[in-house]
Amino acid sequence: GFGLAALITPWFGKRFERQQWIVACLCVGAVGQGLLVFSAEPWALLTAAVVVSFAVQGGKIAVDTIVQRDTTDSVRGRAFTLYDMAFNVAFISAAGIGALILPITGYSRTVMATVTATYLVVALVYARAPRVARPAPDAEPTGVPATS
Numbered sequence: 163g164f165g166l167a168a169l170i171t172p173w174f175g176k177r178f179e180r181q182q183w184i185v186a187c188l189c190v191g192a193v194g195q196g197l198l199v200f201s202a203e204p205w206a207l208l209t210a211a212v213v214v215s216f217a218v219q220g221g222k223i224a225v226d227t228i229v230q231r232d233t234t235d236s237v238r239g240r241a242f243t244l245y246d247m248a249f250n251v252a253f254i255s256a257a258g259i260g261a262l263i264l265p266i267t268g269y270s271r272t273v274m275a276t277v278t279a280t281y282l283v284v285a286l287v288y289a290r291a292p293r294v295a296r297p298a299p300d301a302e303p304t305g306v307p308a309t310s
Contacts (some may be wrong), residue, residue, distance in 0.1 A: 163215030170216075171223045180224040181293065187224070188285035191217030195281055198274040222249065 192212025207228050225245070235239045264270055270279050 163212040163217075164219040166212070167216045167219035168224060171220045174220075175224070175227065180228050181288070183224045184221045185285050185289045187217045187221035188281050188288065190220070192278050192281035193284065195274060198269075198280040199271055199278060202269045 191214050194210045197210045229241055264273060279298055
């Protein structure tokens with residue numbers, strides 16, 4: 163999934179705004195996670211792993227592009243460091259939370275459905291969030307909404 167996202171995301175990046183691609187990736191992640199609501203068979207686990215990892219990496223590539231594009235040179239390194247740290251903490255936290263709430267079998271339809279719903283809620287909230295251009299410190303404000 164990660165490799166597929168690295169190949170496909172640049173193509174979509176030329177056709178859609180980054181924010182639209184992030185919403186699409188969240189929805190794709192919901193589909194992959196939703197598959198696990200209905201089955202825990204090996205084929206479903208493998209398919210979900212590919213689909214969810216594609217969605218995660220596709221969204222991360224878009225966010226990386228936004229950070230690169232919209233962060234001034236003087237703080238870009240720190241911004242990437244904080245962003246990557248938050249991304250990695252989220253991965254570790256997800257594993258820890260899973261260990262705490264999943265049964266010993268590692269599978270719960272309720273948890274899978276909750277994660278699926280969370281993907282969809284985050285996609286909706288992100289899609290509706292306002293976007294305002296933030297000019298560089300030496301630029302004059304324009305009041306024009308940000309585009310990708």
